[in-house]
Amino acid sequence: MTDLSPQLLLYIGTAAGLFAIGLYGFIVGPQTLRRILALNIIGAGIFMLMVVLAYRGLADGAADPVLQALILTGLVVAVSATAFALALLARLKQARPGQYRPEQEPGP
Amino acid sequence: MIDSTGQLSTLSMVLSSLLLMVGLFFFIAGSIGMLRFPDSFSRLHAVTKADSLGLGSIVAGLMFYGELWQNLLLLLIWLLVLASGSVSCQLLARFAKTQQDKT
Amino acid sequence: MSLLLFDATLCLLLLVLALASILSRQLVHGVILYIAFGLMMALAWARLATPDLALAEAAIGAGLTGALCFSALARQQLHLPVVLSWPQRLWPAVFVLLMLGGVLAALLQLPPTASPLVDVAQAELINSGVSHPVTAVLLNFRSWDTLLELVVLLLALLGALQVAPAAKATTSWPLSLSWSRLLAPMVILLAGYLLWAGASQPGGAFQAGALLAAGAVVLRLNHQLNWLRWSNFWIRLLIVSGVSAFVLAALLAMLLTTDNTDVIWLRWPPQLAGGFILLVELFATLAIALTLTLLVVGEPAAAEQAQQNSGGEAHD
Numbered sequence: 001m002t003d004l005s006p007q008l009l010l011y012i013g014t015a016a017g018l019f020a021i022g023l024y025g026f027i028v029g030p031q032t033l034r035r036i037l038a039l040n041i042i043g044a045g046i047f048m049l050m051v052v053l054a055y056r057g058l059a060d061g062a063a064d065p066v067l068q069a070l071i072l073t074g075l076v077v078a079v080s081a082t083a084f085a086l087a088l089l090a091r092l093k094q095a096r097p098g099q100y101r102p103e104q105e106p107g108p
Numbered sequence: 109m110i111d112s113t114g115q116l117s118t119l120s121m122v123l124s125s126l127l128l129m130v131g132l133f134f135f136i137a138g139s140i141g142m143l144r145f146p147d148s149f150s151r152l153h154a155v156t157k158a159d160s161l162g163l164g165s166i167v168a169g170l171m172f173y174g175e176l177w178q179n180l181l182l183l184l185i186w187l188l189v190l191a192s193g194s195v196s197c198q199l200l201a202r203f204a205k206t207q208q209d210k211t
Numbered sequence: 212m213s214l215l216l217f218d219a220t221l222c223l224l225l226l227v228l229a230l231a232s233i234l235s236r237q238l239v240h241g242v243i244l245y246i247a248f249g250l251m252m253a254l255a256w257a258r259l260a261t262p263d264l265a266l267a268e269a270a271i272g273a274g275l276t277g278a279l280c281f282s283a284l285a286r287q288q289l290h291l292p293v294v295l296s297w298p299q300r301l302w303p304a305v306f307v308l309l310m311l312g313g314v315l316a317a318l319l320q321l322p323p324t325a326s327p328l329v330d331v332a333q334a335e336l337i338n339s340g341v342s343h344p345v346t347a348v349l350l351n352f353r354s355w356d357t358l359l360e361l362v363v364l365l366l367a368l369l370g371a372l373q374v375a376p377a378a379k380a381t382t383s384w385p386l387s388l389s390w391s392r393l394l395a396p397m398v399i400l401l402a403g404y405l406l407w408a409g410a411s412q413p414g415g416a417f418q419a420g421a422l423l424a425a426g427a428v429v430l431r432l433n434h435q436l437n438w439l440r441w442s443n444f445w446i447r448l449l450i451v452s453g454v455s456a457f458v459l460a461a462l463l464a465m466l467l468t469t470d471n472t473d474v475i476w477l478r479w480p481p482q483l484a485g486g487f488i489l490l491v492e493l494f495a496t497l498a499i500a501l502t503l504t505l506l507v508v509g510e511p512a513a514a515e516q517a518q519q520n521s522g523g524e525a526h527d
Contacts, residue, residue, distance in 0.1 A: 007218050011259065012318055014222040018229055020311040025233030027303040028295065033238055033283055037245050040276065041229045044252055049318070051259050056323055065344035066328045068261055069353060072345070072417055073360045075264070076499065079271045079279075080367035083506035086283040087375035093287055094376045195390045202384060 011052050018045030032092075036085050043078045047071045120172045127169030134162030148204040156197040160190045218258060225251050242280045249273030262413035263345050266405070270421035271503075278428055278507050286376070340484025341410040349415065350488045354457075354477045361453045361495060368450065368502045371509070372441055378509035383433040391429045398426030406496050410485065416492040420499030427504040439501070441510050446501060453498020460491050 018041055025038030050071050054064035116124070141154025167186045171179045228251060232244035249272035256265035332344055332352060339347035349357050402419040409415030430436050439446060461477045464487060468480055479487045 006215060010215070010218055010222055011255070013315070014225055014255075016311055016314050016318065017226050019314065020307045021226065021229045021233055023310060024303055024307040027307070028300060029233065030295065031238055033280065033287070034233065034241055037241060037280065038233055040245070040272075041233070041248070044229075044248075044272070047264075048252075048255065048259075051256070051261055051264065053321075054261075055259075056321070056325055063259075063261060064326055064329050065332050065348045066326065066353070068263060068345045069348035070356070071261075071264055072267055072349065072415075073356050075267050075271050076417055076421075077360055077363050079275055079503070080364050080506065082276055083279055084367045084370050086279055087371035087509075090283060090286045090376055091374040191390065192394075195386055198386055199384060 008052050008055055011048060015045045015049035015052060018042070018048065021045075032089050033086075036082060036089070039085075040078065040082060043074070047074060116172060124169045124172040127165045131162045131165035131169060134158045134165065138162065149201060152197050152201055152204075156193050160193055163189055221251065221255055221258060225255060239284060242277070242284060245280065246273055246277035249276060263415070263418070266413065266418040267421055270418065270425050274425045275421065275428070275503055275507055282378070282507065282509070338481040338484070340479060340481070340486075340488050343409060343411050343413065343415075345413070346409045346415050346488070349417075350491060351479060351484060354461075354491075357495070358454070358457050358461075358477065361457060361498060364499065364502045365450065365454060368506055371506055375509050387429075388433040388435070391426075391433050391435070395426055395430060398422060402426075402496070402500075406492060409492065410489070416495040417499060420496045421503060423496065423500035424503035424507070427500060428507045431504060431508045439504060441505060446505075449494075449497050450501050450505075451498075452494045453502075456494035457491050460487050463487075 022038045022040075022042030022045060025041065026035050029035045029038055050067050051063070054067040056064075135158065138155050138158025141158065142151050145151045145154055164186055167182045171182060174182065225248065228244055228248040232241045232248055235241045235244060249268065252272055253265045253269040256262070256268055332348060335352065336342065336344060336347055339351040341347050341351070402423045405414040405422060406416060406419040407414075409419070427436060427439060431439060441447060464479050464483075465476070467483065468478075
């Protein structure tokens with residue numbers, strides 16, 4: 001991998017960094033919504049890594065179309081999974097409001 | 109603006125750089141305003157005013173490099189951002205006002 | 212060199228925005244920073260010369276996910292900032308840093324050879340019916356993925372409609388209403404262009420569908436397009452048509468393949484491939500747009516619906 005251009009090496013570092021940040025948020029994040037955001041950040045890091053891998057071993061300017069198509073599919077699946085997770089979250093809050101007292105303000 | 113050798117003339121280069129610098133200045137001023145101003149309304153004022161003017165100067169500066177067709181597209185982008193910026197500023201200001209009235 | 216500087220700034224900004232959106236005290240700030248992060252990701256895709264992804268990310272990552280998270284925030288009550296103790300922060304950080312080191316070490320050892328699929332895809336491009344390789348992969352070489360993705364979208368929508376509580380009624384202001392009305396024709400024009408352009412250049416069903424969905428969400432939040440909801444039969448039909456048109460097209464392609472030894476599921480006959488792909492993409496665009504819209508805005512409560520029904524009839 002060391003024959004990659006400095007630009008791609010930079011993006012590999014960023015992708016790994018995003019993955020790590022998302023993982024940290026997923027472990028630590030006290031609120032469920034924040035965990036969902038963290039999952040999305042992990043996804044962004046992985047998609048970025050896949051784009052960099054699409055440039056591996058090819059001439060300048062060409063990228064692997066198979067990986068790009070997979071990422072495009074992944075983006076849409078990620079947003080539908082997020083929407084489903086948020087719907088579940090909303091239901092959870094509605095069903096058991098007492099469980100989440102520590103996170104919530106008493107309300108007006 | 110581009111002469112036969114495909115190079116920008118010195119005058120247009122200077123003008124373009126000047127416009128880009130002005131745009132950059134407004135963006136920086138707007139960002140500092142957003143960070144430093146005390147309440148929502150003055151922050152909105154700083155961001156939207158500075159951004160519409162800054163983007164306008166940057167678009168004008170970039171127009172020295174483009175073809176006519178690209179320039180028209182750039183102009184359209186600027187108008188769209190200008191209009192949606194003003195609309196969202198208006199909406200945010202109204203929201204801030206209702207929140208202020210509540211408390 | 213200056214472009215590398217730009218890349219470095221962009222990467223730094225991405226990392227800082229991601230970290231800030233994870234660590235911010237208030238959840239609202241986290242969501243706002245995440246939207247900014249999505250926009251910067253779109254810029255990063257553009258810098259990595261993958262405009263297909265930049266288009267999709269700008270509409271989906273920044274636009275729709277942001278709207279989703281905001282509506283989730285509106286459903287919840289305000290959160291008090293949670294203060295975590297030092298060990299609660301430290302041990303995960305140590306674990307994550309170890310993981311990061313391992314991942315980086317593994318990544319730098321990957322062999323620098325290209326995937327063999329690239330050459331295959333390039334060689335088969337002339338038989339695919341389109342000239343843009345990403346569209347060819349999505350709708351011809353790996354159309355199984357796309358079909359199943361449409362199924363996943365449909366399942367997510369069905370699940371969300373089952374569990375989500377009724378959407379909160381919102382108020383709309385005349386200014387945002389007239390601006391969204393002004394934008395609507397432009398969104399439709401752009402989406403149509405993206406769909407058509409997908410055959411030869413970046414663009415295609417996903418980008419067009421996501422863009423249409425973004426426009427429809429804005430109109431829907433302003434109480435327009437009241438017919439756009441799950442209880443409407445035609446909307447349900449269009450949403451299912453994304454998958455069903457795909458399957459029917461595949462059956463038709465099987466029937467049209469004259470050579471009996473050559474019959475493979477989801478394989479278009481080369482001379483008709485362009486037409487098949489356009490047909491499938493058209494329905495997929497509509498299905499994706501409607502599904503994403505309903506995922507974001509949800510289904511209005513029954514009382515509001517009845518009111519809107521009577522209002523709609525009076526208006527007609």
